[in-house]
Amino acid sequence: MRIVVGMSGGVDSAVSALLLHRAGHEVIGVFMKNWEETDDSGLCTATQDWEDVRAVCDVIGIPYYAVNFTAEYRDRVFSHFLSEYEKGRTPNPDVLCNREIKFKAFLDFAMQLGADKLATGHFANLREGAHVVELLRGVDPNKDQSYFLYMLAQPALSRAVFPVGGLTKADVRAIAREAKLPVAEKRDSTGVCFIGERDFKAFLRGFLPARPGDIVTMAGEVIGRHDGLMYYTLGQRRGLGIGGRPGSGERWFVVEKDLENNRLVVEQGQDSPRLYSTVCEADGATWISGAAPAASFDCTAKYRYRQADQRVRVEVQGDKLRVIAHAPQRAVTPGQSIVLYDGDVCLGGAVVDVVELNAGT
RNA sequence: UGGGGUGUAGCCAAGCGGUAAGGCCCGGGACUUUGACUCCCGUAUUCGCAGGUUCGAGCCCUGCCACCCCAG
Numbered sequence: 001m002r003i004v005v006g007m008s009g010g011v012d013s014a015v016s017a018l019l020l021h022r023a024g025h026e027v028i029g030v031f032m033k034n035w036e037e038t039d040d041s042g043l044c045t046a047t048q049d050w051e052d053v054r055a056v057c058d059v060i061g062i063p064y065y066a067v068n069f070t071a072e073y074r075d076r077v078f079s080h081f082l083s084e085y086e087k088g089r090t091p092n093p094d095v096l097c098n099r100e101i102k103f104k105a106f107l108d109f110a111m112q113l114g115a116d117k118l119a120t121g122h123f124a125n126l127r128e129g130a131h132v133v134e135l136l137r138g139v140d141p142n143k144d145q146s147y148f149l150y151m152l153a154q155p156a157l158s159r160a161v162f163p164v165g166g167l168t169k170a171d172v173r174a175i176a177r178e179a180k181l182p183v184a185e186k187r188d189s190t191g192v193c194f195i196g197e198r199d200f201k202a203f204l205r206g207f208l209p210a211r212p213g214d215i216v217t218m219a220g221e222v223i224g225r226h227d228g229l230m231y232y233t234l235g236q237r238r239g240l241g242i243g244g245r246p247g248s249g250e251r252w253f254v255v256e257k258d259l260e261n262n263r264l265v266v267e268q269g270q271d272s273p274r275l276y277s278t279v280c281e282a283d284g285a286t287w288i289s290g291a292a293p294a295a296s297f298d299c300t301a302k303y304r305y306r307q308a309d310q311r312v313r314v315e316v317q318g319d320k321l322r323v324i325a326h327a328p329q330r331a332v333t334p335g336q337s338i339v340l341y342d343g344d345v346c347l348g349g350a351v352v353d354v355v356e357l358n359a360g361t
Numbered sequence: 362u363g364g365g366g367u368g369u370a371g372c373c374a375a376g377c378g379g380u381a382a383g384g385c386c387c388g389g390g391a392c393u394u395u396g397a398c399u400c401c402c403g404u405a406u407u408c409g410c411a412g413g414u415u416c417g418a419g420c421c422c423u424g425c426c427a428c429c430c431c432a433g
Contacts, residue, residue: 008394081395092395122394148394190393200396233396243386244373251385253398270398306393331397 002026003161004110005119006102007056007064009049010189012121014056014181015172016163020119021060028113029057029064032106034073034194055182069105073194076100082207088259089335090233092305094148094193103156110159117161124149124346125165126157132289133157135346140168147305150339150349151286201231201239213262215240218255218274226264229257235275235331240266253331276328277357282321282338282350292316293347300341301325303332303352314340321350328358 005017007029021027031053033046050066057064077096084091102120110118123138124146132154138144152160164172176184191197210228217223224242226232232239236254248268255274256265267274285292293299295316300309301323311326323338332355339349 010394012394085396090396094395097395145394188394191395193394196394236397238387238397241371241386243371244384246373249373249384304397305395333397336396 001116002028002114003117003119004028004030004113004115006106006121007031007053008121008189009052009056009183009186010121011172011176011181011183011186012123012164014052014060014121014183015167015175015179016119016121016161017056017062018060018175018179018181019163020161021062027060027062028115029053029060029062030106030110030113031064031066032069032101032194033066034069034101036070037195052183052186059179059181067106067109069101072105073097073101076105084335085204085208085230088229088257090333091335092337093195095151095337097193098149099151099153099156103152103160107156107159116159118159119161119163121164122146122149122162123165123169124162125344126160126162127345133160135288136165137341137344137346138162138165143169146341146346147302147337147339150288150337150346152288153286154288154290157288201227204230211262213264215242215264215266218265218267223266229259229262229264232257232264234333240264242266273358275330277332277355278325278328279356280323280329280332280338280352281354281356282323283319283353285316285319285321285348285350287348288346289348293342299347301349302339302341303329304336309341312340319350320353323350 003020003025005013005020005027007013007017009031017027017029031050033050035046053064053066077093077100080096081091081093103118107118122145123140123143125136125138127134127136135146135149135152135157137146167175173184189196195203205228208228208230210231212225212227213229214222215224215226223245224240226240232254234254234257237251240252240254242252250269252266252268253270253272253275254264255267255272258265287293296314298311298313301312301314302309310329313324313326315322315324321338332352334352334355336352337349338352340347
């Protein structure tokens with residue numbers, strides 16, 4: 001088979017390419033440069049990553065290319081990312097990036113190269129079912145990335161390959177070392193895909209105008225100033241600058257973004273009831289199989305990446321979901337994705353829209 | 362310009378003659394392909410200022426300064 005491997009410059013995709021090559025496939029490494037900017041230190045991290053991709057491909061002995069989807073990334077992912085922040089929500093650009101860029105624009109490109117499949121270094125697995133391809137969690141529970149892939153549909157999944165999904169991170173590094181891949185010890189990347197680790201506040205400031213305002217308690221007492229509601233997210237504690245007030249000395253957390261009055265509402269205490277909710281509405285539901293398993297059903301869910309599985313009941317109303325958790329959830333945040341699972345099978349998910357708070361209100 | 366009180370790190374705040382607790386904020390790190398959360402580490406040679414007593418003072422004394430309260 002001819003397989004295009006999306007290579008980031010990291011170990012996971014490098015080992016993916018290596019394994020496919022060893023399995024006898026015709027492998028083509030392709031590097032995506034989707035963000036034009038230097039990082040905080042003035043270096044273009046993409047340059048280093050591209051060099052790593054070339055070095056890895058040379059070691060493996062496969063051809064490589066670079067493609068640029070900067071325009072697509074900006075139009076289909078980043079613009080949405082910004083508009084969500086403008087609405088006071090907290091988006092997850094990476095779930096969109098996977099659907100729109102890696103498994104759409106990039107997938108199309110791979111197909112044009114005559115590829116049969118598109119591989120990436122995601123820690124996730126695929127299983128051919130009777131009629132559909134199922135998306136499963138990666139074997140390494142600590143690195144499972146199925147959360148970020150929940151928006152993928154059959155056309156994409158049927159062409160995808162995840163060579164490292166059955167391995168642990170330790171396995172991957174061991175293979176990379178053994179094969180003497182130059183990125184064997186390269187540090188895992190974090191931060192928004194293609195953009196990387198940033199001083200988030202400073203980063204956003206470069207794109208959206210800030211509107212400072214008051215920080216208030218639930219009782220309405222003004223106890224500080226915020227730099228602009230977009231810089232904060234629900235459940236956040238750092239960056240508030242609220243110190244030493246007479247009282248319990250507990251930390252303060254964001255419990256509400258009052259767009260109308262441009263006020264940030266905060267509460268004291270890690271486990272303030274105002275931070276918890278049991279029911280929420282999520283929209284834009286997508287299903288791996290193409291359809292919801294039932295009008296309502298029980299399953300587990302992750303309200304954010306790396307969260308332990310939460311037992312929930314899901315009620316489906318078109319592309320809207322009403323998700324009822326068994327246990328109260330902390331800081332469920334509009335814009336974030338709830339991803340549903342049945343055991344190791346990822347069912348799909350949706351984006352939190354409205355949160356019904358338990359206490360207060 | 363009578364009386365009372367208070368002045369300890371950015372903010373709260375312990376300390377009561379024996380050589381500066383703690384919390385919050387903040388900074389750094391860990392964790393992490395979103396944003397967060399969490400965890401770990403760090404942060405006053407110095408206690409409004411100036412003298413004095415004492416082997417030794419943030420703690421006692423004197424003066425000054427600042428702020429607060431009451432009375433004017």
